[in-house]
Amino acid sequence: MKFLSKLLLLVILATASVSCSDDDDAPVIPPSGDPTIADLVTENDQFSSLLAALERTDLVTPFVGGSGNLTVFAPTNDAFSSFLQTNGFSSLEEVPESLLREVLLNHVVNGRILAADLSTGYVSSLGTGSASESNLSLFIDTISGVRVNGVSSVTTADILATNGVVHEVNAVIGLPSIVTQALANPQFSTLVAALQRASTETTNYVEILSGSTSSPFTVFAPTNQAFENLLDALGAQSLDDVAPETLATILEYHVIAGSNVRSGDLSDGLSATTLQGENLVFDLTDGAQVSDATDNNANIAVVDVQTNNGVVHAIDKVLLPQEIVDVIDPTIAGLAMMNDDLSSLVAALEYTGLDDVLADRSGEYTVFAPTNAAFDTFLGGAALTDLPVETVEQVLLNHVLTGTALSTDLSTSYTNSLATYGNTEDNLSFYINVDNGVVINGISTVTMPDNEAANGVVHIVDAVIDLPTVVTFATADPNFSNLVGALQAADTDFVSVLSGTTNSPFTVFAPVNSAFDAITVPGEPVLSEVLSHHVIIESNIRSENLSDGATVQSLQGDDITVTLPGTGDNIADLTDGAGNTGIGVIAVDVQATNGVIHAVDAVLLPEQNN
Known part of the structure; x- marks a missing residue:
C-alpha cells in the first residue's frame, strides 16, 4: 500500500492573494433587461449543452431568480464535448444523472464573486463527492488569469446577473481527486515529483490516489518548502539523491486509508494508523500539529481540502516514520531541523549561512547546540536579526569544533572553537570541564550528548556559549580559582577591567593555584600592584610572538x-x-576576544615588592 500514501501528499496550500488578469476590465453587462443566471445560459448559444445538462438534472430552477447570489463557472459547448469524449460518453444522456448533477454543482460557489475579488486559494463549491457529505473544494489560481482546479480557465469574466455572476470557462470542472488538487496547486510540485519518482511499473501512485480503491483517503500533504527542508536534513541536493523505496515509505506515512478525517474530527492525542503501518499522533495544544518519529512536529497549515476520494491537509514538514529515522543519515544541519527545540538555532544558522556549512558531508564537526530557551535568555527579548550577522556568525562558530568528539572522547582541557580573534585567523579557546557532567567555558552544560550525524555529532546544551573574555576563562578554569579570588579582593576592579575592551587586548600571565601557595598574599593596595604586574595592555602576545630576551612592560610599570x-x-x-x-610558562595561547592568557607557575612580583 505504499502507493496510496504518496499520492495523498499532493494536495494542499494556497496563500498568495493575486487578482486575475481581467480585474482591470469592465464587467460584461447583459445587453437588455435584468437577466437571471438561467436567462444568461438560455440566451447564449455557447451554453446550450450546459442548459441541457441543467434541465436533465432539474437544476434550472435555482438559477431562475430569487434573492440568492451565486457564482457560476459556466462551461461552453466545446468544453462539454471534450468532457464527454474524455470520459467515454457519446451524449449527456449517457452520463449518470447523479454524477452529472454533482459535476454541475461543482461549478457553483455561494456568493457573487467578481474577477477582482478572486484570489489564489481554496473555495467550496456546492457539489459533494463520494468521500463525504462535505462540499468539494475548488482551487482558484489567479497567478495568470483565472484557472480552476488546474483544468479549466476563465475565458470571459463578470457576466452579471440579478442573482449572481457567470464566468465562462473552457473546460468542464470534473469531480476532483486528491491528485487533481495536488497537480493544481504549484505549492505541491515537489510532492508530485516525489510520487512520480516513487512509482514503479507495477505501482502507479498517481493512478492510485486518483481512484477509489481503499478510499476515502486522508492525506497530510507537505509543501515544497517542507521537502526542501527534508533534503537539507538528509544532505541531499534533490529528490534524485533519495532512493525511490525511501520516498515510497515516507509518502505512505502521510496517508490514512478508508477515512475522510476532517479537521473537526481531530482531537488532542488522537492516533491514526497510516498506510506505511506506523501511527500519526495529533497534538492540538499549540495549534493543530502532527507528531511523527522525530522531535519536531508538523504544523497543519491548511485544512479540509475536500475531494471526491478524500480530504487533504497541508503541512509544513515532511513526516518521518521510525522506520526511516532508523536508517537515514542526516547531517548536523538536518538533525537541528528535525528537533523542535533547536528551531532558534536553525534560524540563526540560516541567518548567517552556516546551515550550508553544517549540511556539508565533506566536513566533520562537533557542535554544542543551544536550545530555544537558551537563545531566549541570550537574546533577552531582542530579535536575532537585531544583532549584526557577523556577530551572530562568530557566536555560532564558538559552538563548533573540528572533528567528531563524542562525550566519551571529551576531557577537561582547552581546545579551539571555529570562532576567531578579531581580524586574525587565530581561533578562540574553548574550555571543557568534565568533572561534573560536561560544562563549556563555565557557563553551558551539555544536557543531551552524542546525537550523531553524517558529518559529526551534536551535543545539546542549556546556554548559548557567548564569545569569551579573559575573565571567562579565569572563572571557568578551577586552576585559576586563587587568581580569581585575588582579582576580586584587590582594590582595583580587575574583573570589570579584564572583561571589557578599554586598553584591550590584554596579555595576561596567569598564576595557577599552586603559585599562590608559595607566597603570602599582600594587602589590597599592594595586591593591585602585584596583579597589574601580570597584565600587558594593548597587546595580544601569543607564544609565536615571544622571542628570547624580549622585554614587555606590564600594566604596573615594571x-x-x-x-x-x-x-x-x-x-x-x-x-x-x-x-x-625561572618563572615557568606552563601553558600558552588561551585566546579570548579581548586578549590572551598564558599560565605561569609562580606569582610575578614588581620591584618594590622584592
Whole structure:
C-alpha cells in the first residue's frame, strides 16, 4: 500500500492573494433587461449543452431568480464535448444523472464573486463527492488569469446577473481527486515529483490516489518548502539523491486509508494508523500539529481540502516514520531541523549561512547546540536579526569544533572553537570541564550528548556559549580559582577591567593555584600592584610572538623578560620586575576576544615588592 500514501501528499496550500488578469476590465453587462443566471445560459448559444445538462438534472430552477447570489463557472459547448469524449460518453444522456448533477454543482460557489475579488486559494463549491457529505473544494489560481482546479480557465469574466455572476470557462470542472488538487496547486510540485519518482511499473501512485480503491483517503500533504527542508536534513541536493523505496515509505506515512478525517474530527492525542503501518499522533495544544518519529512536529497549515476520494491537509514538514529515522543519515544541519527545540538555532544558522556549512558531508564537526530557551535568555527579548550577522556568525562558530568528539572522547582541557580573534585567523579557546557532567567555558552544560550525524555529532546544551573574555576563562578554569579570588579582593576592579575592551587586548600571565601557595598574599593596595604586574595592555602576545630576551612592560610599570627555551618542561621562562628568574610558562595561547592568557607557575612580583 505504499502507493496510496504518496499520492495523498499532493494536495494542499494556497496563500498568495493575486487578482486575475481581467480585474482591470469592465464587467460584461447583459445587453437588455435584468437577466437571471438561467436567462444568461438560455440566451447564449455557447451554453446550450450546459442548459441541457441543467434541465436533465432539474437544476434550472435555482438559477431562475430569487434573492440568492451565486457564482457560476459556466462551461461552453466545446468544453462539454471534450468532457464527454474524455470520459467515454457519446451524449449527456449517457452520463449518470447523479454524477452529472454533482459535476454541475461543482461549478457553483455561494456568493457573487467578481474577477477582482478572486484570489489564489481554496473555495467550496456546492457539489459533494463520494468521500463525504462535505462540499468539494475548488482551487482558484489567479497567478495568470483565472484557472480552476488546474483544468479549466476563465475565458470571459463578470457576466452579471440579478442573482449572481457567470464566468465562462473552457473546460468542464470534473469531480476532483486528491491528485487533481495536488497537480493544481504549484505549492505541491515537489510532492508530485516525489510520487512520480516513487512509482514503479507495477505501482502507479498517481493512478492510485486518483481512484477509489481503499478510499476515502486522508492525506497530510507537505509543501515544497517542507521537502526542501527534508533534503537539507538528509544532505541531499534533490529528490534524485533519495532512493525511490525511501520516498515510497515516507509518502505512505502521510496517508490514512478508508477515512475522510476532517479537521473537526481531530482531537488532542488522537492516533491514526497510516498506510506505511506506523501511527500519526495529533497534538492540538499549540495549534493543530502532527507528531511523527522525530522531535519536531508538523504544523497543519491548511485544512479540509475536500475531494471526491478524500480530504487533504497541508503541512509544513515532511513526516518521518521510525522506520526511516532508523536508517537515514542526516547531517548536523538536518538533525537541528528535525528537533523542535533547536528551531532558534536553525534560524540563526540560516541567518548567517552556516546551515550550508553544517549540511556539508565533506566536513566533520562537533557542535554544542543551544536550545530555544537558551537563545531566549541570550537574546533577552531582542530579535536575532537585531544583532549584526557577523556577530551572530562568530557566536555560532564558538559552538563548533573540528572533528567528531563524542562525550566519551571529551576531557577537561582547552581546545579551539571555529570562532576567531578579531581580524586574525587565530581561533578562540574553548574550555571543557568534565568533572561534573560536561560544562563549556563555565557557563553551558551539555544536557543531551552524542546525537550523531553524517558529518559529526551534536551535543545539546542549556546556554548559548557567548564569545569569551579573559575573565571567562579565569572563572571557568578551577586552576585559576586563587587568581580569581585575588582579582576580586584587590582594590582595583580587575574583573570589570579584564572583561571589557578599554586598553584591550590584554596579555595576561596567569598564576595557577599552586603559585599562590608559595607566597603570602599582600594587602589590597599592594595586591593591585602585584596583579597589574601580570597584565600587558594593548597587546595580544601569543607564544609565536615571544622571542628570547624580549622585554614587555606590564600594566604596573615594571618590565617582564622572556627567556627561550624554558627550563625543563617550561615553554618559556620569565624574569619578573623584582628580578626573580625561572618563572615557568606552563601553558600558552588561551585566546579570548579581548586578549590572551598564558599560565605561569609562580606569582610575578614588581620591584618594590622584592
